[in-house]
Amino acid sequence: MAPARWVGASLGVDLGGTKVALGLVDAAGRILEQERIPTGASRPAREVINDIVAQVEQRWGTRLPSDRPLGIGVPGQVRRDGSVAFAPNLSWRDVPLRTELAGRLGRPVEVLNDVQAATYAEWRHGAGRGVDDVVCLFVGTGVGGGIVADGHLYHGVHGTAGEFGHMTIQHHGRPCHCTNTGCLEAYVGGWAIAARAQEAVAGDRRRGQTILALAGAPAAITSETVERAYLAGDALARELVDATSDYLADGLVSIVNAVNPSTIVLGGGVMQGYPSMVPEVERAVRPRALAAAVDGLRIVPAELGGSSGLVGAAAFARERVEG
Numbered sequence: 602m603a604p605a606r607w608v609g610a611s612l613g614v615d616l617g618g619t620k621v622a623l624g625l626v627d628a629a630g631r632i633l634e635q636e637r638i639p640t641g642a643s644r645p646a647r648e649v650i651n652d653i654v655a656q657v658e659q660r661w662g663t664r665l666p667s668d669r670p671l672g673i674g675v676p677g678q679v680r681r682d683g684s685v686a687f688a689p690n691l692s693w694r695d696v697p698l699r700t701e702l703a704g705r706l707g708r709p710v711e712v713l714n715d716v717q718a719a720t721y722a723e724w725r726h727g728a729g730r731g732v733d734d735v736v737c738l739f740v741g742t743g744v745g746g747g748i749v750a751d752g753h754l755y756h757g758v759h760g761t762a763g764e765f766g767h768m769t770i771q772h773h774g775r776p777c778h779c780t781n782t783g784c785l786e787a788y789v790g791g792w793a794i795a796a797r798a799q800e801a802v803a804g805d806r807r808r809g810q811t812i813l814a815l816a817g818a819p820a821a822i823t824s825e826t827v828e829r830a831y832l833a834g835d836a837l838a839r840e841l842v843d844a845t846s847d848y849l850a851d852g853l854v855s856i857v858n859a860v861n862p863s864t865i866v867l868g869g870g871v872m873q874g875y876p877s878m879v880p881e882v883e884r885a886v887r888p889r890a891l892a893a894a895v896d897g898l899r900i901v902p903a904e905l906g907g908s909s910g911l912v913g914a915a916a917f918a919r920e921r922v923e924g
Contacts, residue, residue: 603664606633611922612661613915614653614673615715616640618690621649623656624908625665626915630726632908636660646685646696654705670709671702672918674718674910679760683712686759711918714760715910719868720747721754722913725920727904728866736862737903738765740849741869742824743778744786748860754917766790770851788848791824791871798822798841811835828874845871846878850885857890857898868903876902 607625610633615622617640624635638652657671675698677688683699703710713721720729720737729735733752739745744766748755755762766786767779774783775793787793799822802809812830816822830838853865867879883900890898905912 603666607665609919610665611669611915611919612657612665612671613911613913613918614671615718615910615914616649616653616673616675616691617715618676621653621656622908622911623653623660624911624915625661626912626919628919630722630905630912630916632912634660635911640691643692646691646693646698649691650698650701650705654702657706667708668922670711670918670922671706672711672713672718672914672916672921673698673702674713674715674914676715679712679714679756681756681760683710685712709918709922711914711921713754713756713914713917714747714763716745717747717754717756717763718911718913718917719905719909720749720763720866720913721917722905722909723866723868723903724749724754725916726912727909728901729864732863734860734862735864735866736765736856736860737763737866737868738853738856739869739903740789740791740867740871742791744790744869746856748862750860765852765856768852768855770848770855785848785852789845789852789871794824794827794841794845794871795822797844798824798827798838801837801841805837808837812838824871824874831875842875842878845875846881847885849878850882850889853882853886853900854889857886857894861894863897863899865898865900866903867900868906868909872902873906 609628610625613626621638625633676690678686685696685698699710699712723729724735735749737747746763746765767784769783770785771783775787777784777787816826827838879902887895
């Protein structure tokens with residue numbers, strides 16, 4: 602028999618390239634119980650699905666009524682039927698994930714992109730709660746986002762809505778991992794900050810001595826190295842961070858004008874490392890975006906941190922099932 606606090610709860614799964622987080626989440630977005638298991642590098646989808654099913658049944662099994670749904674966020678493109686078209690970090694293609702999980706667990710299952718799941722969490726239970734038009738931008742190693750429009754999570758025709766990291770901010774600019782050039786991610790993503798720092802240090806070893814001393818070697822410089830140097834008051838690190846803030850503002854001006862949200866939520870590891878960047882970006886965006894688009898606009902930091910994907914997947918599944 603399920604504990605009283607489980608009433609109305611749903612299951613959430615945040616599927617990552619190295620680990621899977623599973624949890625039981627109540628209607629207020631609180632994680633009641635949580636487990637983590639390794640994903641395993643390049644393991645077949647069938648094996649990962651087996652692990653998820655085994656963990657859910659072992660931990661919650663028959664104690665959680667079969668009408669309580671499970672939501673799962675996947676780092677890739679999700680079709681409307683809940684199948685995974687392509688998840689590059691998992692090497693998955695054409696995986697019928699919803700059908701597999703629903704059939705084996707005997708409960709409703711919803712599948713969505715992991716960043717869209719995080720967006721849903723911030724909208725329902727985090728920094729974007731209480732409004733119907735929200736854009737979330739998560740700046741970590743890569744850059745992804747999500748859109749809530751008129752009180753609905755917007756997926757797009759092929760589930761790729763919110764890929765703001767691959768909007769062009771510089772014609773013929775820096776090369777991006779997506780094979781395009783000039784993408785927002787190629788300037789503000791963690792890997793891009795590291796690349797810009799390595800180039801800056803190579804160009805002026807004297808100015809880059811603090812960053813180089815922290816990293817040990819030019820090739821070992823990461824965005825975390827820049828963060829440590831920045832916190833230590835290093836001038837070059839400050840220039841790199843200021844430039845990152847400017848590039849991010851460039852992207853947000855276009856997002857504000859195109860989507861016209863009432864709230865923009867900024868999250869991810871880079872934003873957590875530089876909390877002062879949020880107000881700096883807001884100050885840069887307001888005079889450059891259309892006046893009507895910034896009227897009443899809030900730009901705020903995310904609240905849920907690393908739990909947002911799990912919470913959002915659970916909330917999305919629960920609210921889809923409950924209508």
